Amino acid sequence: MTHQEDELLPLSGIHHFLFCRRSWALITVEQQWDENIFTIKGHEFHKRVDDPFENQSGPSLIVSRSLPVRSFKLGLTGVCDLVEFHPSKDGVNLAGHSGLWKPIPIEYKRGLPKPDARDEVQLCAQAICLEEMLSVTVERAFLYYGKTRHRTEVSLDQQLRDLVTNSAKEMHQLYARGYTPQARYKKECKSCSLVEICLPTIQTEASDVKKYIQRFLEEDQ
Amino acid sequence: MKKLGNVLYVTIPEAFLSLEGETIIVEVEEKPKTRLPLLNLDAIVCFNWIGISPKLMGACVERKINLTFLTPYGKFLANVSGNIRGNVLLRRKQFALAESKEESLSISRNIVYAKIYNQRKVVERTIRDHSMVIDQAKLRDVSEKIKQSIQSAKDAKDTEELIAIEGYVAKQYFSCFNEMILQQKDEFAMNGRNRRLPLDRMNALLSFLYVLLANETRSALESIGLDPYVGFMHKDRPGRPSLALDIMEEFRPILCDRLALTLVNRRQISPSGFLIKESEAVLMDDETRKQVLTAWQERKKQEIIHPYLKEKIPYGLLPHVQSLLLSRHIRGDLPEYPPFFME
Numbered sequence: 292m293t294h295q296e297d298e299l300l301p302l303s304g305i306h307h308f309l310f311c312r313r314s315w316a317l318i319t320v321e322q323q324w325d326e327n328i329f330t331i332k333g334h335e336f337h338k339r340v341d342d343p344f345e346n347q348s349g350p351s352l353i354v355s356r357s358l359p360v361r362s363f364k365l366g367l368t369g370v371c372d373l374v375e376f377h378p379s380k381d382g383v384n385l386a387g388h389s390g391l392w393k394p395i396p397i398e399y400k401r402g403l404p405k406p407d408a409r410d411e412v413q414l415c416a417q418a419i420c421l422e423e424m425l426s427v428t429v430e431r432a433f434l435y436y437g438k439t440r441h442r443t444e445v446s447l448d449q450q451l452r453d454l455v456t457n458s459a460k461e462m463h464q465l466y467a468r469g470y471t472p473q474a475r476y477k478k479e480c481k482s483c484s485l486v487e488i489c490l491p492t493i494q495t496e497a498s499d500v501k502k503y504i505q506r507f508l509e510e511d512q
Numbered sequence: 513m514k515k516l517g518n519v520l521y522v523t524i525p526e527a528f529l530s531l532e533g534e535t536i537i538v539e540v541e542e543k544p545k546t547r548l549p550l551l552n553l554d555a556i557v558c559f560n561w562i563g564i565s566p567k568l569m570g571a572c573v574e575r576k577i578n579l580t581f582l583t584p585y586g587k588f589l590a591n592v593s594g595n596i597r598g599n600v601l602l603r604r605k606q607f608a609l610a611e612s613k614e615e616s617l618s619i620s621r622n623i624v625y626a627k628i629y630n631q632r633k634v635v636e637r638t639i640r641d642h643s644m645v646i647d648q649a650k651l652r653d654v655s656e657k658i659k660q661s662i663q664s665a666k667d668a669k670d671t672e673e674l675i676a677i678e679g680y681v682a683k684q685y686f687s688c689f690n691e692m693i694l695q696q697k698d699e700f701a702m703n704g705r706n707r708r709l710p711l712d713r714m715n716a717l718l719s720f721l722y723v724l725l726a727n728e729t730r731s732a733l734e735s736i737g738l739d740p741y742v743g744f745m746h747k748d749r750p751g752r753p754s755l756a757l758d759i760m761e762e763f764r765p766i767l768c769d770r771l772a773l774t775l776v777n778r779r780q781i782s783p784s785g786f787l788i789k790e791s792e793a794v795l796m797d798d799e800t801r802k803q804v805l806t807a808w809q810e811r812k813k814q815e816i817i818h819p820y821l822k823e824k825i826p827y828g829l830l831p832h833v834q835s836l837l838l839s840r841h842i843r844g845d846l847p848e849y850p851p852f853f854m855e
């Protein structure tokens with residue numbers, strides 16, 4: 292299934308979606324957003340990425356920053372932090388450049404690699420966008436972590452690609468229903484920027500509203 | 513929890529506010545009077561006619577500082593808000609619940625429970641703290657009647673019946689309000705509750721506090737993404753923030769009534785601070801308004817444990833917290849709306 296222009300969802304949302312579906316829904320479906328210290332630091336990091344690849348564009352490399360991309364197949368649109376184009380025989384023509392080029396997306400992340408695949412999935416979604424837009428296959432992609440100052444190559448295998456496709460599909464389903472999944476309190480909630488909007492504990496701990504009300508009404512009767 | 517920032521109340525009708533760097537300049541008749549930093553400001557409430565510069569408005573919108581204009585007498589004029597929380601789905605669900613008789617009744621009933629409970633709490637506290645100097649029998653009688661009304665509220669079959677019960681309780685409650693005035697009794701005695709025009713000092717004081725609370729409740733609902741004009745108990749009426757009025761019923765006794773009694777009983781305000789107009793309407797003078805606003809600010813900083821969330825919050829966040837809980841119910845996260853009971 293392909294999507295129309297006005298159905299595209301933010302690509303970066305797939306990152307939230309894998310972290311917590313509710314957090315994605317609060318941001319995307321309900322348009323709630325609160326900045327906390329982590330997200331603000333994240334912006335700052337992105338703003339002044341001290342960049343080992345600066346000024347490397349030349350005859351054998353084109354560096355494109357903040358490259359807007361989209362995929363109608365995934366129904367996602369977003370911006371790649373950085374895409375390197377390397378000369379390649381099975382690459383594509385690029386406007387304003389001669390020769391054939393192949394894109395390698397590189398995504399910057401503050402902090403350390405995550406225990407789950409959310410960074411990889413976001414990167415892979417970017418790769419799929421680039422493939423669709425440029426009619427080229429993207430074989431290599433990297434994550435760059437601020438804390439370790441290392442690029443790690445991510446293998447864009449079928450399993451990861453399926454995870455991207457399925458997540459995007461599920462995002463569109465939830466979005467169409469306007470549905471926000473229920474909260475389940477977990478340790479990630481402590482550092483979640485939406486915790487004050489989400490109130491994940493109210494459904495687990497103090498959840499019985501009936502009992503709560505009765506406690507007061509029958510206090511001294 | 514969200515932090516309770518400071519609120520700037522501009523009570524001088526001739527004031528003009530502008531922004532210079534990160535500083536608000538308050539000018540009166542084109543002479544700078546006050547400067548204060550924009551930082552840590554939660555809201556600006558203007559009781560002035562002259563206004564505020566668009567640049568400062570923009571800065572407020574950007575930083576989510578709520579900016580409201582009231583007339584010098586406290587009537588709502590306008591609110592400046594940017595496109596921050598455009599949650600149309602939540603609003604649709606809110607409208608759907610407001611259309612449904614059962615859902616409206618369920619939410620309204622919980623609100624009324626808390627209102628009645630909190631009113632009774634105010635009476636009970638007076639009995640507990642001042643048993644020597646009050647007409648105990650009278651207060652106990654009212655407290656008992658309020659308690660019995662809880663059962664009637666349980667049995668109410670529709671919102672109309674509920675509103676009637678709520679009205680009955682309010683009448684009982686205000687019938688003993690004078691008993692709870694321990695100092696400056698004659699000057700602050702109230703002759704029933706009059707809404708349209710305050711006809712005595714206590715009514716003037718209460719009305720002013722209710723305006724402050726209504727304004728804060730309205731903007732709390734807005735910032736959560738609910739429509740303050742579509743209520744469950746109060747019927748729609750153009751220009752009336754029905755939902756804000758619904759929700760604030762719970763807080764009135766705790767936040768406004770108790771504060772009014774404290775101000776009078778501790779002689780923090782005096783009868784001479786009120787003007788009695790030719791029409792018998794009573795108005796507060798500027799000095800008294802300032803004292804009330806300062807006390808209001810102080811009261812908002814006092815902390816309580818929210819009995820449902822079991823979290824410590826300042827009183828001033830109650831409108832925000834209850835709006836949030838209401839939105840959780842509207843979205844289906846909570847089976848019922850948990851109102852605020854004063855422990």
Ligand code: SF4
Pocket residue numbers: 311312313314315317474475476477479480481483484485486489490491
């Ligand atoms: S607080 Fe927890 S449940 Fe709520 S959005 Fe964040 S991670 Fe998800």
